[in-house]
Amino acid sequence: MQPLSNIESLLYFSPEILLVIFAAAVVLLDLVVKDGESSAVAHLSLAGCICVFAAVLITHFSFGDEGPISLFLGMVRLDVFSSFFKVLLLLATAATILFSLRSDELDARLKGEYYALLLAITLGMFLMASSTNLLMIFISLETVSLTSYILAGFLTHSPRSSEAAFKYITYGAVASGTMLFGLSLLFGMTGSGDLGQISVRLTEFLASGDITPLAVLIAITFILAGVGYKIASVPFHMWSPDVYEGAPIPITAFLSVASKSAGFALFIRFFYAGFGNAELMQAVDWTLMLAIVSALTMTVGNLAALPQQNVKRLLAYSSIAHGGYLLMGGVLLTSEGIGAILFYLVVYLFMNLGAFYVVVLIANEEGTEMIAGYRGLASRAPLVAWAMAIFLFSLTGIPPFAGFFGKWLLFAAVLEQGYYWLALVGLLNSVVSLYYYARIVKAMFLEDAGEETTQVSFSTGTFALLSVFVIPTILIGFLNIFYTFSNISVSVMPMQ
Amino acid sequence: MLLSLMIFIPLLGMIAVLLLPRESEELIKRVTLLFTLIPLALAVALFISYDRSTAGTQYVVNVPWIQAFNIQYHIGIDGLSVTLLLLTALLGPICVIASWRNIEKGIKAYMALFLLLETGMLGFFVALDLFLFYVFFELTLLPMYFLIGIWGGPRREYAAIKFFLYTLFGSVLMLVAMIAVYLNSGAPGARTFDIPTLITLASTEGHALHNLNFQIWVFLGFFVGFAVKVPIFPFHTWLPDAHVEAPTAISVILAGILLKMGTYGLVRVNMAMFPQGLDFFCNGMGFWGNSLALLGFINIVYGSFCALAQTDFKKLVAYSSIGHMGFVILGLSARNDSGITGAILQMFNHGVISAMLFLLVGVLYDRAHHREINGFGGLGTKMPVYTGITTLAFMASLGLPGLSGFVGEALSLLGAYDKFKLLTILSTIGIVVGAAYFLWTLQRVFLGTLNPKYEDLPEINGREILTLVPLGILTIVLGVWPNFAIDMFRESVTSLIGVLQVN
Numbered sequence: 001m002q003p004l005s006n007i008e009s010l011l012y013f014s015p016e017i018l019l020v021i022f023a024a025a026v027v028l029l030d031l032v033v034k035d036g037e038s039s040a041v042a043h044l045s046l047a048g049c050i051c052v053f054a055a056v057l058i059t060h061f062s063f064g065d066e067g068p069i070s071l072f073l074g075m076v077r078l079d080v081f082s083s084f085f086k087v088l089l090l091l092a093t094a095a096t097i098l099f100s101l102r103s104d105e106l107d108a109r110l111k112g113e114y115y116a117l118l119l120a121i122t123l124g125m126f127l128m129a130s131s132t133n134l135l136m137i138f139i140s141l142e143t144v145s146l147t148s149y150i151l152a153g154f155l156t157h158s159p160r161s162s163e164a165a166f167k168y169i170t171y172g173a174v175a176s177g178t179m180l181f182g183l184s185l186l187f188g189m190t191g192s193g194d195l196g197q198i199s200v201r202l203t204e205f206l207a208s209g210d211i212t213p214l215a216v217l218i219a220i221t222f223i224l225a226g227v228g229y230k231i232a233s234v235p236f237h238m239w240s241p242d243v244y245e246g247a248p249i250p251i252t253a254f255l256s257v258a259s260k261s262a263g264f265a266l267f268i269r270f271f272y273a274g275f276g277n278a279e280l281m282q283a284v285d286w287t288l289m290l291a292i293v294s295a296l297t298m299t300v301g302n303l304a305a306l307p308q309q310n311v312k313r314l315l316a317y318s319s320i321a322h323g324g325y326l327l328m329g330g331v332l333l334t335s336e337g338i339g340a341i342l343f344y345l346v347v348y349l350f351m352n353l354g355a356f357y358v359v360v361l362i363a364n365e366e367g368t369e370m371i372a373g374y375r376g377l378a379s380r381a382p383l384v385a386w387a388m389a390i391f392l393f394s395l396t397g398i399p400p401f402a403g404f405f406g407k408w409l410l411f412a413a414v415l416e417q418g419y420y421w422l423a424l425v426g427l428l429n430s431v432v433s434l435y436y437y438a439r440i441v442k443a444m445f446l447e448d449a450g451e452e453t454t455q456v457s458f459s460t461g462t463f464a465l466l467s468v469f470v471i472p473t474i475l476i477g478f479l480n481i482f483y484t485f486s487n488i489s490v491s492v493m494p495m496q
Numbered sequence: 497m498l499l500s501l502m503i504f505i506p507l508l509g510m511i512a513v514l515l516l517p518r519e520s521e522e523l524i525k526r527v528t529l530l531f532t533l534i535p536l537a538l539a540v541a542l543f544i545s546y547d548r549s550t551a552g553t554q555y556v557v558n559v560p561w562i563q564a565f566n567i568q569y570h571i572g573i574d575g576l577s578v579t580l581l582l583l584t585a586l587l588g589p590i591c592v593i594a595s596w597r598n599i600e601k602g603i604k605a606y607m608a609l610f611l612l613l614e615t616g617m618l619g620f621f622v623a624l625d626l627f628l629f630y631v632f633f634e635l636t637l638l639p640m641y642f643l644i645g646i647w648g649g650p651r652r653e654y655a656a657i658k659f660f661l662y663t664l665f666g667s668v669l670m671l672v673a674m675i676a677v678y679l680n681s682g683a684p685g686a687r688t689f690d691i692p693t694l695i696t697l698a699s700t701e702g703h704a705l706h707n708l709n710f711q712i713w714v715f716l717g718f719f720v721g722f723a724v725k726v727p728i729f730p731f732h733t734w735l736p737d738a739h740v741e742a743p744t745a746i747s748v749i750l751a752g753i754l755l756k757m758g759t760y761g762l763v764r765v766n767m768a769m770f771p772q773g774l775d776f777f778c779n780g781m782g783f784w785g786n787s788l789a790l791l792g793f794i795n796i797v798y799g800s801f802c803a804l805a806q807t808d809f810k811k812l813v814a815y816s817s818i819g820h821m822g823f824v825i826l827g828l829s830a831r832n833d834s835g836i837t838g839a840i841l842q843m844f845n846h847g848v849i850s851a852m853l854f855l856l857v858g859v860l861y862d863r864a865h866h867r868e869i870n871g872f873g874g875l876g877t878k879m880p881v882y883t884g885i886t887t888l889a890f891m892a893s894l895g896l897p898g899l900s901g902f903v904g905e906a907l908s909l910l911g912a913y914d915k916f917k918l919l920t921i922l923s924t925i926g927i928v929v930g931a932a933y934f935l936w937t938l939q940r941v942f943l944g945t946l947n948p949k950y951e952d953l954p955e956i957n958g959r960e961i962l963t964l965v966p967l968g969i970l971t972i973v974l975g976v977w978p979n980f981a982i983d984m985f986r987e988s989v990t991s992l993i994g995v996l997q998v999n
Contacts, residue, residue: 378646382605398664399634408671412565415675423675427668434664438641438657446645446653483564 003070012071012078015055015086016126022048023119030112042101045115049094052122056086074194075136076127084342085129085265088349092258093122095353098465099250104364105155106248114154118254121147125258129265132273134183134193137266141179141226144262145172148255152247164246171239172229179226185219195274202275206283213284220275220286224293227270230263231323234296241304244316249363252312253356256319261345264326268338276333291331295425298324302432311359312369314436315352318395321433322348328426329410332417340409343483347394347406347476354469355391358384365456377444381456383463385444387470392437394473397430405477499555499571499622502538502585506531506614513608521603525596528607532588532614539585546578548983551991553624553692561628565678566688570625575985576763576840577621580756583847584617587752590963591745594855597959598744598862599647606647610745613639617753621760626674626689630667633721633761636754637663640746648741655734655741662734666724673717677769680704695768699995708772715773718765725758726821729794739814744858747810751817751850756843759824763840763992767828771996778829778915788829789916795822796926804933809860809867812937813853816893819926820846820905826916826923827908831996835911836989837982842904844981845892845974849901852889852967856882859960860941863953869937874946875953882956883942885964890934892971895927900974 004012026045033040060083068079096118100106106114124143131137149172153165187193189211190201205211225236232240244252275281301321308314326348329341359369361384366373378385394401397408407430414423476482509531516524547554553572561569573581592610599606616635623629637660645656674689681687681697681704688694698705705711724731739747767774777788799819806812820842827839859882860875861867876883892899895906905927913920974981 378605379602393638398638399631404631404634408675411671412675412679415672416679420672420676423672427672428665431661431665431668434661435657438660442645442653442657445642446656478561480561480563483562 003074004072006072009071009076012059012069013076014059015052016123018052018055019048019119019123019126022051023116023123026116026119027112030116039101041112041115042097045119046094046097048119049090049097049122053087053090056083056090059083070132075133076130077132078130081265081269082126082130085261086126088261088345089122089125089129089258092254092261092349092353093118095357095468096250096254096258099253099353099357099360100248102364102462102465103248103250103360106250114151117147117151121151121254122258125262125265128262129269131266132195132269134187134195134198137270138176138180138183141230141266142176144230144259145176148172148259151251152243152255154251155246155248158246160246161248162246164243167239168243171236175226175229175236178222179229182219182222182224182226185215185222189215189219195270199274199277199280203277203279203283206280216284217286220284221289223270224290227263227267228293231260231267231326232297232320233293233323233327234300234320237297237300237320237323240320241313241316244319245310245313249312249356249360249369252316253353253360256316256356257349257352260319260323260326261349264330264341264345267330268341271330272333272338281333287331287333290327291419291422294324294327294331295422296324297321297327298426298429300324302429302436305433305436308436309371310369311362311371311374311440314371314440315355315359318433318436319352321429322352322395324429325407325410325426328414328419328422331414331419331422334413334417336416337410337413339483340406340413343409344406346482347402347473350469350472350476351391351394351401351403354466354473355388355395357466357469358388358391361458361462371440371443374440374443375447377456379448381458384456384458384466387466388444389441390470390473392441396434396437398434400474400477402473402476409483497557498538498542499573500557502535502542502581503571503615503619503622505534505538506588506611506618510608510611510615513604513611516604518604524604524607525592528611529589529592531611532585532592535614535618536585536589539582542573542578543582543984546573546575546984548575549987551575551987556624558624561625565627566686566690567627568625568690569628570690571619571622571628572624573622575988576760579840579844579981579984580621580753580760580847581618583756583844584614584621584753586966587748587847587851588614590851590855590966591748593959594748594858594963595743595745598858602646606643609639609642613643613749617749617757620757624691626677626691626694626765628689629691629761629765630671630674633670633757634667636757637667640750640754643746644738644742647743647746650741651737652741655737658734659738662724662731666721666731669717670721673714673721676710676714676717677705680710691764691769695995698769699771706772708776711770711773712776715766715770715777718761718770722758722761722766723791725761726755726825727758727818728791728821728825729798729818732795732799732818735818736811736814739817739854740808740810744854744861747814747854747858748851751814751854752847755817755821756847759821759828759839759843762825762828763836767831768992768995774831774996778831786916786919789826789912789919792822792824792826792829792912793919793923795819795825796923797822797929800926800929800933804929804936806933807869809869809937809941810854810857811867812869812933813850813857816853816930816933817846817850819930820850820893820901822923822926823905823908826912826920827904830908830911830915831993832911832914833989833993834907835914836992837986838904838907838909838911840985840989841900841974841978841981842908845900845904845971848967848970848974849889849893852885852964852971853893855960855963855967856886856889859956864950869940872941872947872950873944874942875950876942877946878950878953879955881961885956885961885968886942887938888968888971890938892975894931894934898972898975900971900978902975903978 127140149169152168155161190198229236298321301317305317329337394403397403411423553574556572558570561567619632641656641660697703727735803812803815824839824842827835892901895902
């Protein structure tokens with residue numbers, strides 16, 4: 001199907017347009033409402049998410065269902081894959097808005113910008129999931145990065161938050177630069193910015209010997225730096241613990257889930273669409289490099305998480321480790337592997353956001369993010385403690401929780417390709433991860449709170465929101481539809 | 497349907513318990529008891545109606561679950577599973593009764609977790625789909641972690657996490673092996689986790705699963721997973737810690753059922769599915785051909801000597817468990833009729849006897865608040881009934897003819913003697929040492945002069961006797977009439993041996 005022209009594309013682009021409209025409306029509304037009544041702004045953003053969600057579904061089912069549509073002369077694609085990620089990202093954004101509403105950390109006066117930025121970053125992530133042109137890819141990535149820097153430093157009174165923003169921007173600038181260089185190499189070799197064209201020409205030039213595989217490998221490595229930075233893979237992970245620890249908790253939750261998902265969307269589209277054909281993969285062997293990065297990422301993440309006392313920081317390292325597990329699925333770019341990544345991202349969204357929500361709740365009640373603050377939670381707030389235990393065990397990958405099914409799919413995909421060592425590294429890492437997740441569980445259940453045994457009571461709304469995360473964490477693995485859903489979004493992936 | 501009902505009734509019970517208010521403790525206990533008695537009634541019904549004349553699986557339910565991967569909810573029972581199912585269902589209510597007064601805090605969470613544990617155990621013994629099997633296997637981990645960790649003794653946190661980490665380590669290796677089996681079971685789309693199908697494929701000449709090298713590796717993967725559970729030396733070190741720290745009822749479940757899950761897995765998966773791999777470790781050349789029997793031997797002798805050295809009553813029983821599980825391994829490695837029959841019988845018997853022993857230790861601990869064997873003495877005069885039951889359990893455990901322990905061990909040794917003469921002869925050391933430590937303990941605790949501290953130690957009460965009587969009766973019945981149990985699984989053993997003879 002021919003790419004649509006700019007004017008024709010606008011109709012298909014309605015979710016993104018709506019995001020821009022709502023972001024602007026949030027800023028305007030913020031000018032009108034009085035200080036301290038910022039919940040109106042939050043509710044408007046939430047309404048925005050719902051409208052965009054509807055728009056995503058409408059555009060998808062009325063236009064996109066027939067097959068991929070190329071928009072804006074081939075810059076952006078509308079397909080099942082992008083719609084899948086849009087839904088996922090919207091869920092994360094909506095959850096983050098709800099967390100922010102309930103978090104005591106944030107300065108009420110600044111909330112207007114805060115929510116506008118959240119919507120803007122969502123827009124950037126939408127584009128990350130659907131761009132098919134090098135230029136567009138870079139622009140979307142930068143939109144997301146620049147917005148994240150501001151959000152990470154949003155606790156203006158906290159030096160840690162400022163430190164986080166500063167570290168983030170320093171690392172981010174280097175990673176973007178490296179990636180841009182890689183993109184320029186790729187453009188120089190093929191003379192095209194379009195992923196489909198690049199794939200075709202690379203295959204052709206490699207076969208004719210016009211370019212060497214090494215040159216392509218170098219370009220790939222540089223580009224991986226940019227992507228690796230977004231998904232916090234070793235050796236580009238250093239920013240993430242500091243940023244995660246310093247940023248406001250809702251933003252940490254958002255970065256660890258949405259930013260990672262968008263990063264993987266970009267990773268999958270870029271490598272699967274651009275380099276996923278068999279001839280190319282045979283000519284340029286970069287799977288081993290990716291396998292090693294994946295193994296290192298999970299090992300470093302897990303080992304670094306072991307001694308952490310701050311739950312937020314611990315979850316930051318655990319999120320690095322999860323990036324490593326997810327990368328396993330991408331090592332060989334098989335449809336099973338990609339399907340496993342998508343499935344795991346859905347699971348990860350619920351379990352990780354759930355865990356962060358509990359961190360928000362505890363930070364509000366106890367004023368601490370340290371493990372010590374979780375002592376005796378089981379007797380003070382049993383439901384919250386049990387929910388947290390479910391999230392943590394699901395993150396470990398213990399049946400019957402969804403995390404197990406997600407990991408199982410990833411490992412099966414890796415074993416399918418004969419990477420036994422990688423699967424073993426991954427599984428042993430799961431065992432290691434149990435130790436630090438269990439430390440939180442231990443504090444909640446096995447240790448006494450000491451003198452203070454006052455019950456902590458939470459509102460019904462809190463429990464309702466908590467159950468939004470708990471129920472999928474328990475059930476997703478048992479529902480057939482999720483396994484097929486992931487496969488559908490993969491089946492449309494190859495270009496042309 | 498009957499089986500599904502049996503598995504999920506405890507889960508329903510868990511939901512019911514969770515819905516009850518925390519304050520009504522008496523009600524919670526009664527509800528829990530009810531929801532463990534129903535599976536027992538169903539198990540007895542199964543025991544009676546089970547067709548002993550066939551080796552095939554009965555009461556089969558087979559419905560698709562995760563279609564994308566051909567995973568089925570496939571359950572059914574054969575002679576081996578029905579035996580262990582009965583044991584599990586029997587120990588359920590016994591443990592609830594044993595926990596009636598001993599659990600002081602959080603009775604609601606305790607009972608809910610216990611019911612979840614029961615679902616995991618029952619499901620494990622009937623699962624006929626490898627994936628389902630694994631899920632149930634792991635399902636027992638979480639409740640166990642909390643049950644030991646929250647309601648255990650002073651070092652409970654250490655014991656709980658150690659148990660969890662060891663078992664998870666074993667089971668991830670099992671997971672790799674399981675996925676490897678699945679991937680090699682056929683072309684994409686035709687792959688399966690179905691255990692009966694896999695057993696057929698693995699003994700089909702030329703099939704990928706039939707390959708000796710492949711079988712050896714996946715055998716090892718599954719073996720480590722189950723060996724941690726059994727536990728087989730050198731994966732046993734979690735067991736004494738877990739047993740000592742766990743509350744009485746949970747020790748009973750640990751020794752009675754969870755250890756059996758390991759040996760059951762060995763029979764169900766390692767033996768039936770990988771006969772070639774088994775052959776390599778039981779009948780192959782040189783060292784490897786003796787390795788499984790050697791592990792059994794080490795367990796028997798090492799466990800017994802460790803038990804001899806203990807002064808903590810509960811630790812002694814824990815180590816004796818390691819020794820007794822060694823007989824199961826030795827019997828299985830013989831791969832003949834008497835060896836396997838003996839091993840399965842020993843599984844059941846050990847479940848009954850070790851449950852009794854842990855209950856008895858619990859009775860004493862509840863009264864004296866310590867378990868130091870040397871701190872007692874002369875209790876025989878104060879607690880004659882208790883002494884009588886303990887003597888029965890000790891005698892059964894040390895293998896006195898006429899009681900159930902003897903039959904299983906004798907058959908295992910008899911079978912093993914055919915194949916591994918030297919190891920079998922050496923293994924009998926374990927029996928001698930077993931007699932030594934039990935008799936010595938009997939002497940130190942019950943004979944001699946009464947420790948004045950225990951002048952007014954109350955006698956065992958009715959509730960405690962209630963938990964012990966059914967087990968005591970079983971040890972006597974199975975001692976004089978072992979066919980009562982053997983009849984259940986005779987055909988299954990014959991058919992298993994048929995599978996093992998294929999190569």
